[in-house]
Amino acid sequence: MIDLQQVAKSYSTGSVTLPVLRGIDLQIKPGEFVALMGPSGSGKSTLLNVLGLIDTFDTGDYRLCGISMKDLSETEAARHRVTRIGFIFQSFNLLPAKTAADNVALPLYYQGVAQKKRRTQAMELLEQLGVVHRAHHRPRELSGGQQQRVAIARALITDPPMILADEPTGNLDSTAAHDVMQLLDKVHHAGRTIVLVTHDESIAAHAQRIVRLHDGRVAGVA
Amino acid sequence: MWDLDRWQEIGHSLRSYPLRTTLTACGVAWGIFLLVVLLGVGKGLEQGLTGLFKNSADNSVWLEGQTTSATYDGLPPGRPIRFSAEDVERLASVPGIVAITPEVTLGRQPSIRYGNVVRTFGVNGVGPSYTDIGRLVIRQGRFLNPLDITNVRRVAVLGARVSEVLFGRDVNPVGEIIEISGVPFRVIGRSVHTGHEPQQRTIYIPVTTYHEALDSNPRIPAIGFMTASGYGWDNLQVPVLRYLAREHLFDPSDVGAVAVWDGNAQYRQVQLLLLGVRTFIIVVGLGTLAAGCIGVSNIMLAAVRERTREIGIRKAIGATPAAIVVMILQEAFVITTASGAVGLGAGLSLIYFIREHEIETEYFRNPHVDLPISLGALGVLIVAGLVAGYLPARQAVQIKTIEALRHE
Numbered sequence: 001m002i003d004l005q006q007v008a009k010s011y012s013t014g015s016v017t018l019p020v021l022r023g024i025d026l027q028i029k030p031g032e033f034v035a036l037m038g039p040s041g042s043g044k045s046t047l048l049n050v051l052g053l054i055d056t057f058d059t060g061d062y063r064l065c066g067i068s069m070k071d072l073s074e075t076e077a078a079r080h081r082v083t084r085i086g087f088i089f090q091s092f093n094l095l096p097a098k099t100a101a102d103n104v105a106l107p108l109y110y111q112g113v114a115q116k117k118r119r120t121q122a123m124e125l126l127e128q129l130g131v132v133h134r135a136h137h138r139p140r141e142l143s144g145g146q147q148q149r150v151a152i153a154r155a156l157i158t159d160p161p162m163i164l165a166d167e168p169t170g171n172l173d174s175t176a177a178h179d180v181m182q183l184l185d186k187v188h189h190a191g192r193t194i195v196l197v198t199h200d201e202s203i204a205a206h207a208q209r210i211v212r213l214h215d216g217r218v219a220g221v222a
Numbered sequence: 223m224w225d226l227d228r229w230q231e232i233g234h235s236l237r238s239y240p241l242r243t244t245l246t247a248c249g250v251a252w253g254i255f256l257l258v259v260l261l262g263v264g265k266g267l268e269q270g271l272t273g274l275f276k277n278s279a280d281n282s283v284w285l286e287g288q289t290t291s292a293t294y295d296g297l298p299p300g301r302p303i304r305f306s307a308e309d310v311e312r313l314a315s316v317p318g319i320v321a322i323t324p325e326v327t328l329g330r331q332p333s334i335r336y337g338n339v340v341r342t343f344g345v346n347g348v349g350p351s352y353t354d355i356g357r358l359v360i361r362q363g364r365f366l367n368p369l370d371i372t373n374v375r376r377v378a379v380l381g382a383r384v385s386e387v388l389f390g391r392d393v394n395p396v397g398e399i400i401e402i403s404g405v406p407f408r409v410i411g412r413s414v415h416t417g418h419e420p421q422q423r424t425i426y427i428p429v430t431t432y433h434e435a436l437d438s439n440p441r442i443p444a445i446g447f448m449t450a451s452g453y454g455w456d457n458l459q460v461p462v463l464r465y466l467a468r469e470h471l472f473d474p475s476d477v478g479a480v481a482v483w484d485g486n487a488q489y490r491q492v493q494l495l496l497l498g499v500r501t502f503i504i505v506v507g508l509g510t511l512a513a514g515c516i517g518v519s520n521i522m523l524a525a526v527r528e529r530t531r532e533i534g535i536r537k538a539i540g541a542t543p544a545a546i547v548v549m550i551l552q553e554a555f556v557i558t559t560a561s562g563a564v565g566l567g568a569g570l571s572l573i574y575f576i577r578e579h580e581i582e583t584e585y586f587r588n589p590h591v592d593l594p595i596s597l598g599a600l601g602v603l604i605v606a607g608l609v610a611g612y613l614p615a616r617q618a619v620q621i622k623t624i625e626a627l628r629h630e
C-alpha cells in the first residue's frame with residue numbers, strides 16, 4: 001500500500017533550514033492499522049500530511065499503491081486524494097456553513113456523483129455512525145464527538161482504501177474518544193488501511209503496529 | 223459544467239457569507255445604478271440644451287430695437303429705436319438675407335376665448351417666413367401666407383398647448399373661431415407639440431392684422447431673418463446696421479442701440495456646451511465604472527483570502543484547483559450579473575419615472591437611457607468581477623493544501 005524510501009523534508013525559514021523528516025523508510029501493507037507515535041515536534045503530522053498528499057516532500061520516493069507520488073501537480077494530487085485517501089483531522093475541518101449531511105456528501109460532489117445519490121449515501125453513513133439525527137445541523141451545533149463522527153463519515157464516503165487520522169481523539173473527552181476508536185476499528189475490520197497519529201498509548205493499542213518517530217527518523221517499530 | 227448541482231453549490235456559498243455577498247451586490251448595483259442615471263440625466267441635459275434654442279434656425283439672426291447709448295449728430299443718448307414695416311421690406315432686399323419676418327408681441331397677454339373657455343396666452347404678430355426662421359412646425363392646417371398679410375385677415379395659428387387647452391387633446395381646431403381680446407379670429411393651423419415650449423403657448427396672427435385689430439401703434443420691436451449659405455451675421459452686420467443707423471439716426475458702432483441674437487454663434491456655443499457635457503459624462507461614467515471594478519476586485523480579493531481555509535478543506539477532500547477556481551468565478555459571475563441587473567433596473571426605473579412625470583426644466587427634459595451602453599457597462603463590470611475573482615482564486619489555489627488548512 002505505502003512504500004516510503006528515504007523520504008526527507010525540511011522547512012527553511014529565512015536563512016535557517018529545519019530538517020523535519022530526515023530520511024524515512026516505511027512500508028505499510030494493505031489493510032494494516034498503524035499508529036504513529038513520538039514526541040511533539042518529531043514530525044508525525046508532517047509525515048501523515050505527506051502520506052495524505054496534502055503536503056510535499058523534498059527527496060526520496062513515496063509510492064502509493066505502486067504509483068510514485070513524487071512531484072505531483074496539485075490536480076494529480078487531488079485525483080489521488082479523492083479516490084484513495086480519507087483524511088481525519090484533530091480539529092475536524094468541517095465547513096462551518098454546510099450541514100453535517102452536506103459536509104459528508106462534498107467529496108462525492110468532486111467525484112461527479114449525482115446529488116440524489118450523494119444525499120442517500122451521506123445519510124446512510126451518518127446512520128451507521130449514529131449521528132443521522134444531527135444530519136441537518138451545522139458543525140457548530142454539534143458536540144466534538146459528533147463533529148468527529150461527521151468528519152469520519154466524510155472520510156469514508158468515497159470508500160477510500162486508506163484512512164489517515166491525525167490525533168482524531170485529541171480534542172475529545174474519553175467517552176467520545178472511545179466511540180471514535182471503536183468506529184476506526186470497524187473501519188479497519190472492513191479492510192481499510194489506517195495510519196493514525198496519537199500521543200496516547202491506549203489509543204495506539206488499537207493498532208497492529210506502532211511506528212515511533214524521533215526527530216524526523218523512525219526510531220522504532222513495535 | 224453548468225449543471226444544477228454547481229448552481230446549488232454556488233447559492234450555498236453566497237448564502238454562507240451574507241455580509242460579503244450583500245456588500246458586493248450593493249457595490250455593483252450602486253455602480254450600475256449611478257451610471258445609468260448619469261447617462262440618462264446627461265441625455266436629458268443634452269435634450270434640454272438643444273431644445274432651448276429650438277425656436278430659431280441655426281442660420282437665423284434676430285434684431286431687437288433698444289435705446290441708444292451714444293450721442294449722434296447732436297442727438298442725446300437714451301432714445302428708443304423702434305423698427306418699422308418699411309425696415310422689414312428694405313432689409314429683405316439686402317443680399318444674403320433669404321427670409322425675413324417682423325415679430326410683435328403684446329406687453330400684457332390678452333384673454334382668449336373659445337365658447338366658455340377663457341384663458342390668457344401670448345399673441346405674436348408675424349409674417350409667413352416665421353415658420354422657417356422660428357422653426358415652427360405645423361401639424362394641422364397651414365401657417366400664415368402672404369395673402370393673410372396683405373388682406374389683413376383675421377386668422378390665427380395656434381401653438382399646440384393653446385389648442386389643447388382651448389379645444390382639448392387631439393381635437394382639430396382648424397375652422398373654429400376664437401376671440402382675442404374680444405376680436406374674432408378663425409383658426410387656420412396648429413403646431414406640433416414637440417417644439418419649443420414657449421412657442422406652444424403662443425398664438426400667431428398676421429402682423430398687419432395685429433396692428434389693425436389689437437395695437438394701433440405700428441412699432442415693430444423685433445425683426446428676424448435667415449441668411450443664405452455663405453452669409454452670416456459676420457458679413458451682414460455692416461450693411462444691416464448701416465441701413466438701420468441711417469434710418470433711425472444712431473451711430474452704427476453704438477452696440478446699445480440694437481440687440482443682436484446670432485443663431486449661428488448660439489449654435490456653435492451650444493455645440494461646445496454639449497461637447498463639454500458629453501465629455502463630463504464620459505469621464506464621470508468611466509470613473510464610476512473604474513470605481514465599481516476596483517470595488518468588486520477588492521471584495522473578491524478579501525473574499526478569497528477569507529476563504530483560504532475553506533479552500534484548503536475542499537482541496538484536502540479531493541477538489542482539484544480547477545474546480546475551486548471555477549467555483550469562485552461562477553460566484554463572482556452570479557453576484558455581479560444579478561446585482562448589476564438590479565442596479566440597471568433601478569436606474570432605468572428612475573429615469574423612466576422622471577420621464578413619465580415630466581420632471582423637467584428649461585435645461586433638462588426628456589431623459590432617456592442608452593440601453594446598449596448600459597448593458598456594455600454591466601458587461602465590463604462582470605468581466606472585472608471575473609478577472610478580480612480569477613487572479614486571487616488562482617493565487618489561493620496555489621497555496622499548498624496544508625498551508626491553506628493552517629490558515630485562520
Ligand SMILES: Nc1ncnc2c1ncn2[C@@H]1O[C@H](COP(=O)(O)OP(=O)(O)OP(=O)(O)O)[C@@H](O)[C@H]1O
Pocket residue numbers: 011012013018020038039040041042043044045046047
Ligand atoms: N510550516 C512550517 N514551517 C516551519 N516549521 C514547521 C512547519 N510545520 C511544522 N514545522 C516544524 O516541523 C517540526 C515537526 O512538526 P510536526 O507538526 O510534524 O510535529 P508533530 O510530531 O506532529 O508534533 P505534535 O505532536 O506537537 O503534533 C516541528 O519542529 C515544527 O515546528
Ligand SMILES: [Mg+2]
Pocket residue numbers: 044045046
Ligand atoms: Mg502533530
